[in-house]
Amino acid sequence: MYELIQVTDRSYYIQSPSKIGLVRLNDSDVCLIDSGNDKDAGRKIRQILNGRGWHLAAIYNTHSNADHIGGNRYLQGQTGCKIYAPGIECAFTSHPVLEPAFLYGAFPPRELRHKFLMAQESNAAYLTKEVLPEGFEILPLPGHFFGMVGYRTPDGVVYLADCLSSRQTLDKYQISFIYDVGAYLDTLERVKALRAVMFIPAHAEPAEDIAPLAQYNIGKVWEIADKIVSLCEEPLCFENLLQKVFSAYGLAMDFEQYVLVGSTVRSYLAWLKDNGRIEAVFEKNMLLWKKA
Structure with missing residues (x-):
């Protein structure tokens, strides 16, 4: 766990419960795509950076779920890096109590106020095209959460965040978290048509062709919908x-x-x-x- 895996000359990911993207911007500076689930994840990321002599310039969050922003505060405190998050996700990143409050529908009880659902606060700014490294592209991926995005790097690697789950996860747990079912299905249809050197989902294995897994996720959504009906x-x-x-x-x-x-x-x-x-x-x- 927390092994750095190189995908292309500049693009990497860190193997963790929620895969963390890492992209070299030049010989010394790197950026992260998400930061793991807690302070301990942040420490392990920092050890990787220090071991390579890399400076963390920025964290680009895909969305505000706690397992994707949990290392933000530690890494920002240690490195002074900038943190960017898209749209409404930026508010959730800056005020993490919003996640359990949204899920519960009111002030959440103690059993929901923990690091799995509520990360530590971090100082995040709004994600815009202007703050992206040169050659990066934002990929809107709504559905799983309010305004989730993915990123395409200059060397053709696409980080897909939580827009799909592995077959093993779906077969075991059946129901994956979805905020907007219609938007989620639209996102998966668009993802099926994407081309990339490599796709890096947060909760599935990297793949050169993501369409079969996207279709499996689509099928599971329709199966659950029919079951509810x-x-x-x-x-x-x-x-x-x-x-x-x-x-x-x-x-x-x-x-x-x-x-x-x-x-x-x-x-x-x-x-x-x-x-x-x-x-x-x-x-x-x-x-x-x-x-x-």
Whole structure:
């Protein structure tokens, strides 16, 4: 773990729970794409940089999930590097309590205020084309989170963040976190058409051809959508529906899974309702979901 792997002359990634991109800007300066899940990840990254004699110029975050920005504060404090994050993700990066608060729908209980869902604050600026290194390209990848982006480097490596999961992860956990189902499917269709020297997803193995994995993720989204519709043959309140989803996929509920899977199921319900497959009705002061 935390092994530096070279992909091209200038582009690398650090093998970690969420792969971290590293790109050499010149003989001495490098930038990171994300920073790992916590302070310890930041320390390990710094050891890699020091071992190579590299100076960290900037961190370009793909999105604000804690496992992608957790090393920001440590690395910024140690190196003085700039940190950039896209759009609304910048606010979440600067104020990380927004993530568990969004997932829970209110001030989060203690069980959700930990490093897995809430990174330390870091001083982030808005990502723009002007702050990118020469030759870099921003790739909008909405769907998984609010305004997630990927990056294409000058030597043709594409860092895809969390826009898809590995087959093994999907087969084991079934439901990956999605904020906007429609945008997620659109993103995966665009990713299928991309060409690159190498694709580096955060939670899957690097690949020269990412289309088969993108299609597998698309298939899983439709499978889950059909399952939710089938569970709503009879009107169900959200809590009963969520219980049935957990049971159908053999999942075990705790606070983290309740908010992560629960938020995702709500996103599916919104998308299915907007597309006419599910109806929302109010009966006896209770919101019920039923197949249209």
